[in-house]
Amino acid sequence: GEDVEQSLFLSVREGDSSVINCTYTDSSSTYLYWYKQEPGAGLQLLTYIFSNMDMKQDQRLTVLLNKKDKHLSLRIADTQTGDSAIYFCAVNTGRRALTFGSGTRLQVQP
């Protein structure tokens, strides 16, 4: 089955850029997503990218997709303390639901 891997923790200083990485195994993945989860809350869809794209930019967020290496990244520019949360990578492979990574906890230090 599909396997999605993320590093568990990332710490950055306020104002720096954050890069959260994700790798997946199924090359047939069609849609790839980034979700954000703040403490005590559900998952919020941040952005997504189609598999036929290499990059997508949405304000401070940039998603890069390397299909050859099956690598997805989320870059947050000018990281703020409000960006502190857990970020989940998720992929759709034609199953009836998404496969999620274990989440990366982003800590933003003032």
Add this chain to the structure above:
Amino acid sequence: ETGVTQTPRHLVMGMTNKKSLKCEQHLGHNAMYWYKQSAKKPLELMFVYSLEERVENNSVPSRFSPECPNSSHLFLHLHTLQPEDSALYLCASSQAGYNEQFFGPGTRLTVL
């Protein structure tokens, strides 16, 4: 109400109790999902309903019983749970079965 709502937000129950979690989506979607999120494991898909029909059941113990009476409502009936079932239970909905999923805030369940 907008988006996906879940009630209750917090639930404490004994191992012999019977309780139900409720999810409601106001997005006009036709698929709904239950996920379990615990400290030990990443998000685990439990059940998927598409057009009110259960289409996936990921080897979930029978002490969890889902119900989808219509495309807007989803329930998770709980009975004789174990302490290891304590977790955050998340509901989600989507259109067309499995594209962008929108999540509710979750129910934090504690089994004593």
